[in-house]
Amino acid sequence: MKVDDVTTGMTGQEIVDLSRRHTLYEWSAQSAVDPIPVAGAKGCWFWTPEGKRYLDFNSQLMCVNIGHGDERVVRAIQRQAETLPYANPFMATEARARLGQKLAEIAPGDIDVFFFTLGGAEANENAIKLARQVTGRHKILSFYRSYHGATAGSMMLTGDPRRWAAEPGIPGVVHVLNPYHGIQRGWDSTSQALATLEETIQLEGPSTIAAFFLEPITGTNGVLVPPDGYLQGVRDLCTKHGILMVADEVMSGFGRTGEWFAVNHWNVVPDLLTMAKGLTSAYMPLGAVGMRRAIADRFADQVFFGGLTYNSHTLACATALAVLQVYEEDELLDNARRMGAVMKQLLADLEAKHPIVGAVRSIGLFGIVELVTDRTSMEPLAPFNGTSDAMKRLGRFFRDEGLYTFVRWNTFFANPPLTITEEELRLGFGIIDRGLASLGR
Numbered sequence: 001m002k003v004d005d006v007t008t009g010m011t012g013q014e015i016v017d018l019s020r021r022h023t024l025y026e027w028s029a030q031s032a033v034d035p036i037p038v039a040g041a042k043g044c045w046f047w048t049p050e051g052k053r054y055l056d057f058n059s060q061l062m063c064v065n066i067g068h069g070d071e072r073v074v075r076a077i078q079r080q081a082e083t084l085p086y087a088n089p090f091m092a093t094e095a096r097a098r099l100g101q102k103l104a105e106i107a108p109g110d111i112d113v114f115f116f117t118l119g120g121a122e123a124n125e126n127a128i129k130l131a132r133q134v135t136g137r138h139k140i141l142s143f144y145r146s147y148h149g150a151t152a153g154s155m156m157l158t159g160d161p162r163r164w165a166a167e168p169g170i171p172g173v174v175h176v177l178n179p180y181h182g183i184q185r186g187w188d189s190t191s192q193a194l195a196t197l198e199e200t201i202q203l204e205g206p207s208t209i210a211a212f213f214l215e216p217i218t219g220t221n222g223v224l225v226p227p228d229g230y231l232q233g234v235r236d237l238c239t240k241h242g243i244l245m246v247a248d249e250v251m252s253g254f255g256r257t258g259e260w261f262a263v264n265h266w267n268v269v270p271d272l273l274t275m276a277k278g279l280t281s282a283y284m285p286l287g288a289v290g291m292r293r294a295i296a297d298r299f300a301d302q303v304f305f306g307g308l309t310y311n312s313h314t315l316a317c318a319t320a321l322a323v324l325q326v327y328e329e330d331e332l333l334d335n336a337r338r339m340g341a342v343m344k345q346l347l348a349d350l351e352a353k354h355p356i357v358g359a360v361r362s363i364g365l366f367g368i369v370e371l372v373t374d375r376t377s378m379e380p381l382a383p384f385n386g387t388s389d390a391m392k393r394l395g396r397f398f399r400d401e402g403l404y405t406f407v408r409w410n411t412f413f414a415n416p417p418l419t420i421t422e423e424e425l426r427l428g429f430g431i432i433d434r435g436l437a438s439l440g441r
């Protein structure tokens with residue numbers, strides 16, 4: 001086999017069999033995994049070697065925001081690979097220099113210094129270090145309904161059940177109840193939710209708390225859009241107690257909600273902001289932690305104790321620069337807002353038509369449907385941290401019909417690329433509509 005041919009020519013079944021035989025799939029018992037073999041992708045679509053096409057309603061893992069196969073980005077990667085594929089993190093490169101400058105331009109408020117990582121978990125890991133070093137405190141608060149990554153520290157920040165198997169992890173992480181308590185109990189008001197947070201801060205001791213990490217709009221744990229005033233209230237409480245507010249925008253950033261960052265919906269400036277996914281639209285692995293100028297200034301004389309061989313990787317930085325240019329050239333934030341309005345209506349239509357829809361939530365092209373057995377009991381169609389025959393059948397229906405999306409517990413997501421057209425959105429919701437009808441409830 002020639003080097004050029006190392007990844008061509010296998011059938012879908014061969015790819016699946018070998019992948020399962022020699023590689024470990026994440027978050028799964030290996031006998032249960034059933035991967036789709038992917039041979040190529042363009043726009044909102046991907047396909048198998050045999051040509052079965054899927055409409056990508058989850059932007060893969062909520063990350064391919066600009067859509068698949070954008071040739072402008074591919075060319076930028078090729079050019080960077082030809083010029084300088086790598087330089088170590090102690091060097092200065094044009095890709096690193098320009099990306100720092102560009103992110104400072106689009107990040108909220110005076111967040112204008114960035115530390116580059118390979119993904120979201122490492123961004124949060126370094127944010128923990130920064131927060132502890134800057135405040136001299138050790139405790140970290142985060143939500144129960146949250147996901148922050150799977151490395152040692154970020155796994156402990158994670159509030160959802162993916163954390164349990166890794167316990168006991170790093171000490172000092174305290175979880176806080178979210179404003180949302182599940183489909184049956186619903187939402188706290190802004191003042192109730194802030195009172196819960198303030199009580200936790202008091203009980204833990206404000207002077208021991210370095211930071212509060214939160215997804216401004218919670219992602220995999222339910223696309224939870226906080227009530228108005230909540231994020232401003234969090235900002236005020238953090239400021240009052242000298243606690244750093246850390247916005248994890250790994251999933252909610254880069255146009256997903258119709259703004260560069262979700263905090264912009266409420267004009268809140270966090271002290272640290274972590275990002276990944278949409279930063280490169282997953283064309284290369286890259287994450288970052290952004291910090292306000294005053295925090296960065298602390299490291300003028302103090303050493304920052306953190307490092308990675310692939311920090312500020314030139315291929316990743318060049319990719320991000322090209323991807324950011326695509327968001328702007330193609331006005332994708334605008335499209336996310338316009339198509340987000342269409343999607344909101346399509347979600348409302350599903351809710352009006354199907355009694356098993358217990359709730360729909362969306363902001364921009366970040367959407368979710370929660371299913372229930374009936375609207376009187378509002379019992380979730382699958383239990384917390386579990387699945388059910390009905391949810392499995394729905395997932396199977398989507399897959400058979402060529403709709404790819406994330407089905408989790410009693411929910412499924414609608415997070416298409418920001419390039420999606422109204423026609424594609426309607427096509428996807430048509431499959432969802434038939435899928436819900438097929439459950440016969």
Ligand SMILES: Cc1ncc(COP(=O)(O)O)c(C=O)c1O
Pocket residue numbers: 118119120121122124147148149150215219220248249250251252276277287
């Ligand atoms: C909000 C949030 N933070 C952090 C992460 C972890 O990012 P990564 O998987 O790139 O380490 C994720 C991944 O889904 C995420 O959704």
